[in-house]
Amino acid sequence: MADTFVCPICGAEVKVGTPSCLNCGSDDDTGWSEETLYDGLDLHETTDEYVQFERRKKISRLFTGSVAFFLLFIFIIKFIF
Numbered sequence: 001m002a003d004t005f006v007c008p009i010c011g012a013e014v015k016v017g018t019p020s021c022l023n024c025g026s027d028d029d030t031g032w033s034e035e036t037l038y039d040g041l042d043l044h045e046t047t048d049e050y051v052q053f054e055r056r057k058k059i060s061r062l063f064t065g066s067v068a069f070f071l072l073f074i075f076i077i078k079f080i081f
């Protein structure tokens with residue numbers, strides 16, 4: 001009775017005979033290709049999260065750099081006086 005197969009794109013169980021994967025929308029017409037996956041809304045969410053992640057990484061790196069520079073500056077001031 002296990003008339004399902006695993007979607008090669010998203011790994012969801014798809015009933016045999018279902019025109020397309022209910023989870024990611026891949027179907028026979030697209031050849032269960034990865035392109036279908038990238039047509040989905042998931043890409044935008046993933047991209048936004050990735051951009052935010054990159055931005056956060058950049059900000060934290062900038063912040064760490066500023067703090068290090070500030071401490072070095074304090075150290076130099078103390079060393080001189």
Ligand SMILES: [Zn+2]
Pocket residue numbers: 007008009010011012021022023024025026
């Ligand atoms: Zn799928």
